[in-house]
Amino acid sequence: MVRHLQPHIRYFIAIAEELHFRRAAERLHVAQPVLSRAIRQLEDQLGVILLQRSRRNVSLTAAGSVFLEECYLAREAMKRAEQRAIKANKGESGRLIVGYTDFAINGVLPSILATFHSHLAEVSIDLVRCDSHEQLEAIEGGRLDVGFLTGPVSGAGLRQVTVHEAPYMAVLPYHHPLADLESVPLKALSEEVFVLGNMHTWRHFVSQIKALCFEAGFIPRVVKEAPNSDSIFGLVAAQMGVTIYPDCDLNHNRRDIILRPLADTEAKLITEMVWSSSSTNPVVARFVDVVTRTRTNRVPRCRQERGQ
Amino acid sequence: MVRHLQPHIRYFIAIAEELHFRRAAERLHVAQPVLSRAIRQLEDQLGVILLQRSRRNVSLTAAGSVFLEECYLAREAMKRAEQRAIKANKGESGRLIVGYTDFAINGVLPSILATFHSHLAEVSIDLVRCDSHEQLEAIEGGRLDVGFLTGPVSGAGLRQVTVHEAPYMAVLPYHHPLADLESVPLKALSEEVFVLGNMHTWRHFVSQIKALCFEAGFIPRVVKEAPNSDSIFGLVAAQMGVTIYPDCDLNHNRRDIILRPLADTEAKLITEMVWSSSSTNPVVARFVDVVTRTRTNRVPRCRQERGQ
DNA sequence: CACCACTGATACCCTGAAGGTATCAAAACA
DNA sequence: TGTTTTGATACCTTCAGGGTATCAGTGGTG
Known part of the structure; x- marks a missing residue:
């Protein structure tokens, strides 16, 4: 002593x-x-x-x-x-500033944080809602310890682990003809109009959707840009258009829209845990360690059916 | 620093x-x-x-x-x-163990403590209910810092200040004949039977009452000894006897007994603040100082009349 | 009452931790 | 490239803090 x-x-x-x-x-x-x-x-x-x-x-x-x-x-x-x-x-005590996106907080993040808290209760975690590209800047600038954001990520000095992969789903109004199909070929959406997130906060995600459509041979006609998930789903439900959205818990709470897997693509929305390789905070290493070791426990999810 | x-x-x-x-x-x-x-x-x-x-x-x-x-x-x-x-x-902080009797806590002590607290809020006061003779022992033994007890007090190494003098009153059942008088001569009580406190806890007080009667030329016939003030008043109200009691707030709350000043005596129940002259606790000096300087403010009291 | 055991205080010495000076090496900047 | 500024290092100095010997009351004891 x-x-x-x-x-x-x-x-x-x-x-x-x-x-x-x-x-x-x-x-x-x-x-x-x-x-x-x-x-x-x-x-x-x-x-x-x-x-x-x-x-x-x-x-x-x-x-x-x-x-x-x-x-x-x-x-x-x-x-x-x-x-x-x-x-x-030793990383067993202290403070950790964690960034997250809507996808992360509606997906794997809650269970990850719960697991970590049960391992190291003395670490206090500050959660910051922050768009993917802003998180990357913050991590590089040392303002953020760990980010949960939409991949893919590339950057010198950044380390990452994929914590979740969600297949993309077609999101359709309840009475849309394509909702009769078990799964929707991406090309079938080429004549539809799209509701997408706006480019400011959804930059990462929207550009992936557009790339996806481009590969399938069409450019999506965007008629509406919405700032958040609820708005997007609301606009789809209001039959303003369709959209493509990763398969996460959030979707399944609504009864006025239909989700169908995309038939001809293996593309997924990837949620990455990202941190700086030059981070001096030992809690980061500890956090990453706990998360990667317990990453396997995924939450099972059942398929939604139309009509009851 | x-x-x-x-x-x-x-x-x-x-x-x-x-x-x-x-x-x-x-x-x-x-x-x-x-x-x-x-x-x-x-x-x-x-x-x-x-x-x-x-x-x-x-x-x-x-x-x-x-x-x-x-x-x-x-x-x-x-x-x-x-x-x-x-x-x-400097006596501005610390702990003070204060003893008190029933007379003190029903008389001047509350206002004294309130005054002291407003002067020196950082001193925490432990109050101990304790009979007069026990208080004296405790003060000499250093277990008590200050005592509020029934005088007179004599003892080497003890210092004292009189904080209250209450004239003795005759306490009579409501329909007692002597209650018609403005004031009651002590001798008029010589044929009455008395309710007094028991000798264990009321030693100081009871011996003074007896001395008082002895000076007036009679020995009081005690028919009942009670352990506390409420019992004494209750027994008087129940017409078991009369008693003599100092004039303090407590008396005036009851409607089933009558208080009358004693006509032919100047004797008073004296409440003394007592402390050890060899006390090493500076809070004691401070306390005594505050009390003596603010001792003048007595609570005025109105006279009780019989029959509304 | 002489003696002894035991207490905390004092006097004095000594050592090393903590402070000082001079200087270095790397980085930033002009 | 030279200059300035940074924290680090080497080495010297000093006094706070530790040690030993001893004192002076106190209380118990034969």
Whole structure:
């Protein structure tokens, strides 16, 4: 144990507990005169008599009692400081700033965080809702420790692990003719009009959708851009158009839209956990470690059927 | 300001705040190399890198941030310890064990304590209900700081101040013939039977009542001994007898008994504040000081009349 | 009452931790 | 390329803090 309090304080505590200079000196492994002097100095500095000592008896004064209690608190505070620093160094304590997208928070992130919390309850996690490209900047700039964002990701100094892959689904209004099919060929959507997320916050995702359509041989006609998932689904339900969306929990809560797998593509929306390889925060390594080791537990999901 | 934390901690705090060794050194009035070494030693002792320092930049590691926060707490704890010790020495902080009797707690004590609390809120007062003679023993034995008890008091090493004098009153059942008088001569009670407190807890008080009667030329016939004030008044109301009781607030709350001043005596029940002249607790002196300086404010009391 | 055991305080010495000076090496910048 | 500025290193110095010897009351004991 490191000794961060002045020796005077340690000595005072020992003497106050023993109420005996020689015994306290033995306990502290110092010579008795050392204590006589230390207490005198302490009392001089404070201008307060702490110990009432006669030739035969040592007792605490009222001020000494008060000081002793407070010294205990200070000593505990100092011990705690050491221990927390050591734990923080091992990544077992501290703070972690985690970024997430809508896809992540509606997908795997909650269970990941719950798992991590059960492993290392002393780490406090700050969650920040942040678009994928903003997260990447923040991670590179050191403002974010870990990001959960839409891949693919490339960047020097970034490390990543895929935490989730969600197949793309066709999202159709309830009475749309294509909803009769078990699965929807991507090309079948070429004549449809699309509702998509706007380019500002959905940059990563929308450009992937567009690439997907391009590969299938058409350019999607976007009639509406929406800022968030609810708006997109609402507009589809309102028969403003169709859209393509990854298969995540969020979809299955609505009864006014139909989801169908895409037939002729294996493309998936990839959610990556990303962190900086130059990160100095040990909690990051710890977090990544826990997440990768427990990554296997996926939440099973049942297929939605139209009509009841 | 005394410096009770190891210099290392003070240095670490300064550097963490300045994030600059030279500036921190200036602020601390030490040479810069001192800080380089102190931090290295601190880090060695903890086994934790606290400051990430390149030739051009100093920044806190994650563990360093944690340690800094905890160091602040420890520093505050230590400052607080000093200040409380100094205050305790001046009697402005600390603990006071105060004894009281039923008469005191129903008389002047509440306002005295309220006044003291408004003067010195940092003193915590432990109140102990305790009979007069037990209080005297406890004060002499150092187990009690101040007592509020029934006088007169004599004892070497005891100091005292009279905080209240209450004239004795005749306490009569509601329909008692003597209740017709404005004031009751003590002798008129010589043929009555008495309800008094028992000798165990009411020793001081009962012996004074008996002395009073003896001076008036009779020995009171005690038919009932009761352990507390409520019992005494209840027994009087039940026409078991009369009693003599000091004039204090408690009396005036009952409608089934009548209080009349005693006509032919000036005797009063004296409540003394008593403390040990050898007391080492500065709070005692402070308390006594506050009480004696503000003793003048007595609570005025109106006379009770029979029959609405 | 003389004696002894034991207490905390004092006097004095010594060591090493902590502070100082000079300087270095790397980085940033003009 | 030279200059400035940074934290680190080497080495010297000093005094706070630790040690030993001893003192001076105190209380118990034969």
